[in-house]
Amino acid sequence: MPTLIFDCDGVLADTEQFGHLPAFNKTFEEFGVPVQWTVEEYAQKVLIGGGKERMRSILTDELSQQLGLTSEEAKDEAILAWHKRKTAIYTELVNDGVMPARPGIFRVVQEAHLAGWGLAVASTSAEPAVRAVLTHAVGVGLAASFTIFAGDVVPAKKPAPDIYLLVLDDLGLEPGEAIVVEDSANGLRAAVAAGLRTVVTVSGFTRDEDFTGASLVVSSLGDPGDDDEPAEVLQNPHGIDVGAAVTLATFQQLLDLPSTPTRSEES
Structure with missing residues (x-):
């Protein structure tokens, strides 16, 4: 059929500007990650497929050291935790009728x-x-x-x-x-x-x-x-x-x- x-x-x-972007930024804030994407910056991030992949893009060597993520395993665990929380925040925004x-x-x-x-x-x-x-x-x-x-x-x-x-x-x-x-x-x-x-x-x-x-x-x-x-x-x-x-x-x-x-x- x-x-x-x-x-x-x-x-x-x-959903991107009014859902995903604020959810990413709130997640970064809650986890003490010193990143807050502007609308202009996020317009470039949306070219990356997948939320976890977008989060991984911020992990420069300098920021990884600053956050104590000194191994690939540590980075993977952090991204999974961030993304789980980001999904929860985003879902709350959806349920609130924001989008x-x-x-x-x-x-x-x-x-x-x-x-x-x-x-x-x-x-x-x-x-x-x-x-x-x-x-x-x-x-x-x-x-x-x-x-x-x-x-x-x-x-x-x-x-x-x-x-x-x-x-x-x-x-x-x-x-x-x-x-x-x-x-x-x-x-x-x-x-x-x-x-x-x-x-x-x-x-x-x-x-x-x-x-x-x-x-x-x-x-x-x-x-x-x-x-x-x-x-x-x-x-x-x-x-x-x-x-x-x-x-x-x-x-x-x-x-x-x-x-x-x-x-x-x-x-």
């Missing part, structure tokens, strides 16, 4: 569920955080319809295609049966390398990235209505009719295109 695969951060909700769902997410998920499509999330974020964002974005009932692939389920994070290859293999899908919604160039590269058509909904940190290879690039999925946010089409290489919102019919049109990319072609 056709399947929609969503990234989490920046796709289900605009509302992005436009069109509930609408498209509900439409796909009613039409019998499969639903999945593929994210490098920790699974508890992903489940919290998903539940807040679409509700408990629809969230239960998703298969979630998150955290360290694969060793190589995006832009490596591993997590999307795992989704295809685990769900028994061919690339032409699924379509991905991503928000970043790293996520796009991962999906395309797995042979998957990809719709990009840009977020605050990613709008100026290179989305070559995307099937469609929009400002958001859009919510039609006078007081809601319409979808602004930024790139439309196949000339798909989008209108004010990306709908399930939009995704079906993309899946029906004759030249579906294959893994070998994009590798």
Whole structure:
């Protein structure tokens, strides 16, 4: 059956600036780590796939010595402790409603569920955080319809295609049966390398990235209505009719295109 695969951060909700960044900074403060990322600095950190990997990037030789992390084992243990606390702080922010769902997410998920499509999330974020964002974005009932692939389920994070290859293999899908919604160039590269058509909904940190290879690039999925946010089409290489919102019919049109990319072609 056709399947929609969503990234989490920046796709289900605009989580990076208002969720992950303050959670990282509060964690550093609690653990006595003399690092506080600015929005500009974090815009560079989001290019690193995975929260633990972003934390590891601060561990210069000088800071490691200052914190008493004199072995790789000590660094690994510290990062695990930091990341566990960061995930808890982030989850609290999600539950407090700090990050509302992005436009069109509930609408498209509900439409796909009613039409019998499969639903999945593929994210490098920790699974508890992903489940919290998903539940807040679409509700408990629809969230239960998703298969979630998150955290360290694969060793190589995006832009490596591993997590999307795992989704295809685990769900028994061919690339032409699924379509991905991503928000970043790293996520796009991962999906395309797995042979998957990809719709990009840009977020605050990613709008100026290179989305070559995307099937469609929009400002958001859009919510039609006078007081809601319409979808602004930024790139439309196949000339798909989008209108004010990306709908399930939009995704079906993309899946029906004759030249579906294959893994070998994009590798």
